[in-house]
Amino acid sequence: MKPFVFVLTVVALFQICFYAPASGSRHWRQQNTTQPNASKAPLENGTQVLQQMGIYSESKFHCPRRDFSHIQSKEGLKPFDHVFIFMMENSGNDVILGNENMPFINLLIQHFGFAAEYYGITHTSLPNYIALTSGSNWWSHNDSTKQIFDHTCIADKLEEKGLRWKNYAQSIPYAGYKGSSAYPQNSSFVWLQEHVPFLFYPQIFLDPARAANIPPLEELEQDLYSCNVPEYVFISPDICHDMHGGSDVCPAVTEYPNTPKKLAYCYNTKNNSRNCININNLWKKGDEFLREWIPKIMNSPSWTGNSVIIVTWDEANYNEELDVFTEGGPDTAYIYSTNFSFADHSFLIDGYYGGGQVPLIVISKEKPYHIVTHAKYNHYNLLKSIEASYGLDYLGYTSDDRQVKVLHEFFG
Numbered sequence: 001m002k003p004f005v006f007v008l009t010v011v012a013l014f015q016i017c018f019y020a021p022a023s024g025s026r027h028w029r030q031q032n033t034t035q036p037n038a039s040k041a042p043l044e045n046g047t048q049v050l051q052q053m054g055i056y057s058e059s060k061f062h063c064p065r066r067d068f069s070h071i072q073s074k075e076g077l078k079p080f081d082h083v084f085i086f087m088m089e090n091s092g093n094d095v096i097l098g099n100e101n102m103p104f105i106n107l108l109i110q111h112f113g114f115a116a117e118y119y120g121i122t123h124t125s126l127p128n129y130i131a132l133t134s135g136s137n138w139w140s141h142n143d144s145t146k147q148i149f150d151h152t153c154i155a156d157k158l159e160e161k162g163l164r165w166k167n168y169a170q171s172i173p174y175a176g177y178k179g180s181s182a183y184p185q186n187s188s189f190v191w192l193q194e195h196v197p198f199l200f201y202p203q204i205f206l207d208p209a210r211a212a213n214i215p216p217l218e219e220l221e222q223d224l225y226s227c228n229v230p231e232y233v234f235i236s237p238d239i240c241h242d243m244h245g246g247s248d249v250c251p252a253v254t255e256y257p258n259t260p261k262k263l264a265y266c267y268n269t270k271n272n273s274r275n276c277i278n279i280n281n282l283w284k285k286g287d288e289f290l291r292e293w294i295p296k297i298m299n300s301p302s303w304t305g306n307s308v309i310i311v312t313w314d315e316a317n318y319n320e321e322l323d324v325f326t327e328g329g330p331d332t333a334y335i336y337s338t339n340f341s342f343a344d345h346s347f348l349i350d351g352y353y354g355g356g357q358v359p360l361i362v363i364s365k366e367k368p369y370h371i372v373t374h375a376k377y378n379h380y381n382l383l384k385s386i387e388a389s390y391g392l393d394y395l396g397y398t399s400d401d402r403q404v405k406v407l408h409e410f411f412g
């Protein structure tokens, strides 16, 4: 096994970070998070960049901070005042980095924390959401909303410590709705149940008091300004804003009638190029969504102390040419070499392993710096970081201390 390169890069103001894949072999590789000391160059403050652009303006009033004295964080982390997770859909680094339709996302990548070699767990969407919230995809590789994940999830662990959580879902008809897999129940649907992970745990969806923690997204704005936002916030945009698409009524579709319904259909199967120019508009809508909601959080009185915003994608794109999804990590805590090829079928059981390489963006109030790591991480490392921050028991694969480390570069 070859060691892989781990680089902590500090890039000066406005300098562009070029992404270069780390070298690797075709074999399983362990994560190596031994961190060489960071450069002593002055660190760029990404929040200041947003301020200079007129996007960020600190709230004059701040909500009272929670007393975390009963929390014993692990791994050298400390409790997050709030952790906000934006889960976008089906776009990999190959599509996102430098994409002119995603100016805000690329600005974040260039001025805040960026895990350059971060992976989904598997395909399709739902099992990635489940992995990030319960520590395993439990052998699921499909989006069927008939699936029930009767497993302990992070909401259970947070509540044990008296900590609060919500899964805000854009376009859900009402809190805790589980009446259909999509809503409205016709071709104009914009909400998909498969993107709202906490609706799949029976101990939550069968308990009205807990299901109330899955409200429409509008409630986030109220909670931010009324100092009621929970510690753990999971945000599920609707399919017009998650960069994946799929409905007749998405603004991108109505403004640009030829927008494909699925990103997958954008691929030209002969030459593997994207031949549907209107996919650009779905990407723009996703970028605008983050451009709207991230400042809403940062400019609110709830953006206090050790608060962080995470932006990531469930999985990377589907590749029709190969009739498989793009390469990436398998179900487990292990992470493939970036050179893994689907021509090598020895790792494939059903053709749906590997979640693909996706960006992980970290906006930390206390460390708003352009920190780039090339360590190989996936959704389990993110889950473990949140568990460690709140001193929770480690769920599923996150208990594998040898393979699954916390994202210490961002959350020291």
Ligand SMILES: *[C@@H]1O[C@H](CO)[C@@H](O)[C@H](O)[C@H]1NC(C)=O
Residues within 6 Å of the ligand: 002, 003, 004, 005, 006, 032, 033, 034, 035, 036
């Ligand atoms: C891990 O990375 C560090 C820093 O790059 C390196 O010095 C060390 O040899 C690596 N360890 C292993 C086991 O690969």
Ligand SMILES: *[C@@H]1O[C@H](CO)[C@@H](O)[C@H](O)[C@H]1NC(C)=O
Residues within 6 Å of the ligand: 023, 024, 025, 026, 339
């Ligand atoms: C990965 O593939 C690229 C392109 O073929 C090659 O240049 C590189 O050396 C490979 N890396 C490893 C570690 O095999």
Ligand SMILES: *[C@@H]1O[C@H](CO)[C@@H](O)[C@H](O)[C@H]1NC(C)=O
Residues within 6 Å of the ligand: 037
């Ligand atoms: C890194 O920093 C630590 C603490 O300041 C110091 O003890 C250690 O020697 C440094 N290591 C290197 C390789 O510079």
Ligand SMILES: *[C@@H]1O[C@H](CO)[C@@H](O)[C@H](O)[C@H]1NC(C)=O
Residues within 6 Å of the ligand: 045, 046, 047, 048, 051, 058, 365, 366, 367, 368
């Ligand atoms: C970063 O910049 C913002 C805006 O100017 C400022 O409020 C904040 O204190 C700075 N944070 C750090 C850690 O330097």
Ligand SMILES: *[C@@H]1O[C@H](CO)[C@@H](O)[C@H](O)[C@H]1NC(C)=O
Residues within 6 Å of the ligand: 138, 139, 140, 141, 142, 143, 144, 147
């Ligand atoms: C979806 O995955 C579940 C396991 O979570 C399996 O039981 C079911 O048969 C799968 N459904 C489809 C349609 O593939």
Ligand SMILES: *[C@@H]1O[C@H](CO)[C@@H](O)[C@H](O)[C@H]1NC(C)=O
Residues within 6 Å of the ligand: 184, 185, 186, 187, 188
């Ligand atoms: C779909 O249902 C919604 C909500 O009931 C309704 O507003 C909309 O007009 C319907 N669209 C179609 C195409 O039937």
Ligand SMILES: *[C@@H]1O[C@H](CO)[C@@H](O)[C@H](O)[C@H]1NC(C)=O
Residues within 6 Å of the ligand: 268, 270, 271, 273, 275
């Ligand atoms: C791929 O094929 C399509 C249809 O034949 C063509 O329009 C497009 O220009 C090709 N793209 C590339 C990058 O060759």
